[in-house]
Amino acid sequence: MHIPDGYLSPSTCAVMYAGAVAGWYSALRRLKRMLLSRVIPLISVFAAFSFVVMMFNLPLPGGTTGHALGVTIAAIVLGPSGAILALSIAIAIQALFFGDGGISTLGANCFNMAIIGALVAYAMYRLIAARAALASRRRVIAAGVAGYVAVNAAALLAAIEFGIQPMLFHDASGTPLYAPYPLSIAIPAMMIGHLTFAGLAEAVISAGIVAYLQVADPGLLRSTSGLPPEPAQARTPADAIALRPAASSARRLWIAVAVLMLLTPLGILAAGTAWGEWSPRQLAHAALTASPASSAAAPAGLRRLSTLWTAPFPAYAPTFVRSRSFGYLLSAMFAVGFLLGVSLVVQRFMDRHRRSGSTA
Amino acid sequence: MSARGFLESTTMGFARALTRAMLSEQTARQRGLLQSLDPRVRVVGLFALVLAVTLSRKITVVAALFAVAIVLALLSRVQLTTLIKRVWLVVLGFTGVIALPAIFVTPGSPVAQLGPAMITEQGLRTATLLILRVETAVTFTTLLILCTPWAHVLKALRALHLPKEAITMLAMTYRYVFLLVETATQMFDSRRSRTVGRLPPAEQRRMAGRTAGVLLSKSMATSEEVYMAMQSRGFRGEVEVLSDFHMTMWDYAGLVLFLLVAAVAVGVGR
Numbered sequence: 300m301h302i303p304d305g306y307l308s309p310s311t312c313a314v315m316y317a318g319a320v321a322g323w324y325s326a327l328r329r330l331k332r333m334l335l336s337r338v339i340p341l342i343s344v345f346a347a348f349s350f351v352v353m354m355f356n357l358p359l360p361g362g363t364t365g366h367a368l369g370v371t372i373a374a375i376v377l378g379p380s381g382a383i384l385a386l387s388i389a390i391a392i393q394a395l396f397f398g399d400g401g402i403s404t405l406g407a408n409c410f411n412m413a414i415i416g417a418l419v420a421y422a423m424y425r426l427i428a429a430r431a432a433l434a435s436r437r438r439v440i441a442a443g444v445a446g447y448v449a450v451n452a453a454a455l456l457a458a459i460e461f462g463i464q465p466m467l468f469h470d471a472s473g474t475p476l477y478a479p480y481p482l483s484i485a486i487p488a489m490m491i492g493h494l495t496f497a498g499l500a501e502a503v504i505s506a507g508i509v510a511y512l513q514v515a516d517p518g519l520l521r522s523t524s525g526l527p528p529e530p531a532q533a534r535t536p537a538d539a540i541a542l543r544p545a546a547s548s549a550r551r552l553w554i555a556v557a558v559l560m561l562l563t564p565l566g567i568l569a570a571g572t573a574w575g576e577w578s579p580r581q582l583a584h585a586a587l588t589a590s591p592a593s594s595a596a597a598p599a600g601l602r603r604l605s606t607l608w609t610a611p612f613p614a615y616a617p618t619f620v621r622s623r624s625f626g627y628l629l630s631a632m633f634a635v636g637f638l639l640g641v642s643l644v645v646q647r648f649m650d651r652h653r654r655s656g657s658t659a
Numbered sequence: 660m661s662a663r664g665f666l667e668s669t670t671m672g673f674a675r676a677l678t679r680a681m682l683s684e685q686t687a688r689q690r691g692l693l694q695s696l697d698p699r700v701r702v703v704g705l706f707a708l709v710l711a712v713t714l715s716r717k718i719t720v721v722a723a724l725f726a727v728a729i730v731l732a733l734l735s736r737v738q739l740t741t742l743i744k745r746v747w748l749v750v751l752g753f754t755g756v757i758a759l760p761a762i763f764v765t766p767g768s769p770v771a772q773l774g775p776a777m778i779t780e781q782g783l784r785t786a787t788l789l790i791l792r793v794e795t796a797v798t799f800t801t802l803l804i805l806c807t808p809w810a811h812v813l814k815a816l817r818a819l820h821l822p823k824e825a826i827t828m829l830a831m832t833y834r835y836v837f838l839l840v841e842t843a844t845q846m847f848d849s850r851r852s853r854t855v856g857r858l859p860p861a862e863q864r865r866m867a868g869r870t871a872g873v874l875l876s877k878s879m880a881t882s883e884e885v886y887m888a889m890q891s892r893g894f895r896g897e898v899e900v901l902s903d904f905h906m907t908m909w910d911y912a913g914l915v916l917f918l919l920v921a922a923v924a925v926g927v928g929r
Contacts, residue, residue: 303793303796304712304713304793305712305713305754305793306789327822336894339889340831340885341886343882343885344831344878345879347836347838347878351839351843354676355665355669355867357665358664358665358864358867360860364665388825388829391829392833392836395800395804397676398800402706402709403710403713465765470716472780473767473781474767474780474781474785474788475765475781476785477789477792479761479786503864507864508871511871511873512876515876516879519879
């Protein structure tokens with residue numbers, strides 16, 4: 300998944316560098332609130348560890364081998380900010396010293412694997428592990444699933460970056476200037492390999508390390524476990540940069556929402572209409588092609604009801620928006636904004652309710 | 660899976676990485692064109708050439724830059740066999756496989772029929788452009804690595820205004836990569852000497868997890884020790900990078916030449 304130089308256009312590289320710099324900046328700023336003198340050796344040695352783990356040639360079920368990324372275990376032990384920096388440094392050393400991955404594409408590689416990889420891995424791990432005990436089997440499974448999902452999320456991003464190249468960058472004769480395959484080829488081609496081997500390799504190593512740490516060094520799992528720190532236990536180095544809960548997790552949620560909104564144009568790629576979301580006309584057409592003998596009309600009730608409510612954004616795209624993907628994005632932003640607004644109002648209401656309940 | 664087990668193939672990978680690093684240190688000490696220039700000129704110049712490779716849109720221009728890379732390699736006493744083995748064949752194997760289907764699937768004017776598949780002119784051009792571009796860019800990067808000791812690359816990056824903290828972390832990471840590779844190799848060697856026959860894959864996977872876990876515990880302990888050592892020597896989070904490079908006329912000439920070649924390539928190739 301290390302994109303070499305030459306696959307992405309310079310403007311794509313610039314955009315990805317901008318995204319990566321934003322991620323690095325916020326990660327470094329969050330860590331700087333802790334002790335910088337502690338952060339530097341911790342991140343450096345962890346980056347070296349990630350680098351070495353990437354070289355493990357893992358035997359996978361089915362008889363093949365694969366390499367892990369190591370981003371999941373970094374997110375579990377260091378938290379997302381630490382993982383972003385450690386992985387970015389490991390990726391930079393691979394590019395600068397071993398020529399693995401390009402220099403112009405370093406921003407894209409760090410964005411896909413270190414930033415999105417770490418955020419997705421951390422979110423999945425916290426979501427699945429919840430507040431399970433440190434030694435519980437649930438944490439091992441959570442680490443495995445987080446690894447699998449994180450690697451595939453990173454691969455999907457890389458595939459999208461490849462896939463938009465021929466659409467945006469071609470010469471007068473239509474020759475693609477960079478990665479030559481459109482999204483319809485790039486996404487399946489990338490995802491087949493990652494849904495099978497690479498994702499599995501990351502799942503195997505993440506689950507394996509967590510299972511080992513549960514027995515040998517459970518303190519390393521504590522800082523991101525969501526469990527209260529044990530006073531009797533010595534603080535681990537990772538505690539030094541463990542995340543602050545409330546405020547920063549909300550900010551991460553905002554980032555995740557923003558990324559998901561940017562990914563919404565992917566919906567256009569899915570062929571056909573989602574099952575059960577047919578319009579009356581589509582339904583009539585489907586019925587006609589399925590069995591010519593049956594009544595060629597949509598149920599009368601559906602036809603009547605379908606005119607009852609006209610959504611402000613029919614088929615997710617306002618009529619004044621010509622470009623389909625832009626319409627999608629706009630609809631997503633509107634929908635997310637609306638949902639966030641509603642949830643904020645509900646939360647405010649519940650807070651007030653709780654406060655008045657506690658004073659009563 | 661391959662004939663060798665997890666232990667053997669991973670140890671071989673470690674050995675390959677160490678050999679590469681040693682080779683770089685050797686070539687960097689030789690007397691050649693790139694080695695004679697200030698490391699900052701090398702970093703800026705070669706990065707500019709990589710940028711020119713990605714910016715130019717014509718096959719001929721990228722091919723000319725590839726020729727520049729070969730001339731630079733020869734003048735810097737980098738063995739072409741090293742480049743062939745380390746760069747050209749590897750890139751051809753990887754990018755070649757990726758680019759090959761593009762010959763058939765890229766829509767455009769057909770030039771030949773191969774069975775049921777149609778080869779298009781646009782497909783041929785895009786595949787050639789991709790392979791040539793990647794080959795040239797990776798050659799420039801490899802030349803930088805082969806002709807510059809890592810410590811100098813880092814100091815030169817400071818000239819590009821990278822944060823000092825980032826450079827310190829890159830330097831420390833590189834140092835501990837070797838320590839951890841050595842630790843891991845010793846762990847694998849000792850395990851191999853105690854293993855008779857072949858382990859079943861599931862057991863190999865468990866072992867990989869445990870080995871990585873031990874390595875992680877050791878890494879965290881090491882980082883704690885390093886922190887203590889740094890603190891006891893007065894480190895308070897302020898990083899100082901010594902810079903003892905000075906530019907001579909020769910360096911300025913080299914820089915101007917690099918930037919000129921890159922600018923001409925971008926100008927002609929657009």
